Amino acid sequence: MGKYEAKTRATEVEVADFIAAVPDARRREEATVVEAIHRRVTGLEAKVWGSTMIGYGSYRYKYASGHEGVAMRAGFSPRKAAMTVYLMGNYCDRQPEADALFARLGKHKNGKSCLYINRLTDVNLDALEGLVRLSWEAMNARWPD
Numbered sequence: 001m002g003k004y005e006a007k008t009r010a011t012e013v014e015v016a017d018f019i020a021a022v023p024d025a026r027r028r029e030e031a032t033v034v035e036a037i038h039r040r041v042t043g044l045e046a047k048v049w050g051s052t053m054i055g056y057g058s059y060r061y062k063y064a065s066g067h068e069g070v071a072m073r074a075g076f077s078p079r080k081a082a083m084t085v086y087l088m089g090n091y092c093d094r095q096p097e098a099d100a101l102f103a104r105l106g107k108h109k110n111g112k113s114c115l116y117i118n119r120l121t122d123v124n125l126d127a128l129e130g131l132v133r134l135s136w137e138a139m140n141a142r143w144p145d
Helices: 015-020 025-042 092-105 125-142
Strands: 047-049 053-062 068-078 083-086 114-117
Touching: 015 025, 015 047, 015 053, 025 053, 025 068, 025 083, 025 125, 047 068, 068 125, 083 125, 092 125
Parallel strands: none
Antiparallel strands: 047 053, 053 068, 068 083, 083 114
């Protein structure tokens, strides 16, 4: 069996160009806000990952199965259906803090490691920034470089 190559990798596409090409004006504006939150939290400039995601930092993972790769540490995607924010999904000993932030967040849906927001005006941006920060800190603790 050959080594797995991840399809989603950092690209050379300019983040500003990627955001400018988002078809929906409201989603473009929201992407600018979410991008600024991530930049504040991470202290990093963004990269476009694959064809649909904006990511910050990277980490190398390796599973017990031997599968390994590189992924973004934090990021989001301004998708048509919802703004998708990628969170760690497991906050270890900080789960009560995550639960409190989710309770303050406002209207949203959760997947395993995804936060789906239909309209940014429906959420508390301070709580969103807190969740991004908590996820960033948990990722850095789990996968230090």
